[in-house]
Amino acid sequence: AQKITQTQPGMFVQEKEAVTLDCTYDTSDQSYGLFWYKQPSSGEMIFLIYQGSYDEQNATEGRYSLNFQKARKSANLVISASQLGDSAMYFCAMRVDTGNQFYFGTGTSLTVIP
């Protein structure tokens, strides 16, 4: 069975500081992808970043980077230089290549403090 765990229900960060949102996953599949989505208070789900299980380098997209540690089965999201607009729920998700379902974690609520 596949599982995504996000252990931080809420996080606070000072504006312009970096923050790491934790995500661990469990799967017996060798080929899978890890995704992060942002959900602002308006409710839409916005794709942020993707990491494939065979990617040797950590993914980066602008201020977002993914700290992928395969042996530890973790895929933490790092947001650098936080902005007030980063305040939102953040969901980690996984998709295994033998299926098409996306498995989501319970989310982390990030609040950026001015």
Place this chain on the structure above:
Amino acid sequence: EPEVTQTPSHQVTQMGQEVILRCVPISNHLYFYWYRQILGQKVEFLVSFYNNEISEKSEIFDDQFSVERPDGSNFTLKIRSTKLEDSAMYFCASSRGMGNEKLFFGSGTQLSVL
């Protein structure tokens, strides 16, 4: 950027009534999904649809639920006899393919069952 369109944005219904939630996925996408989220909590998988049939479904997706792609563009979720606990935000999503293809979400339908 192309987007997934959902209608209506809000739906209020009486317990026991049937509701149909409508979605227009992105036109060249092949995989379609329904997820739901109760009060900003966990994003729960309901069903995935590929090649005109259900490919995976969760325990939530019981006989009260059905999906249809009637005309090659619309993708609908029907709840036959709504219960109070069906109140949630329902997200339609689509994906171009498997593997690293990300999930594109619609803006959701907030269903309230009274």
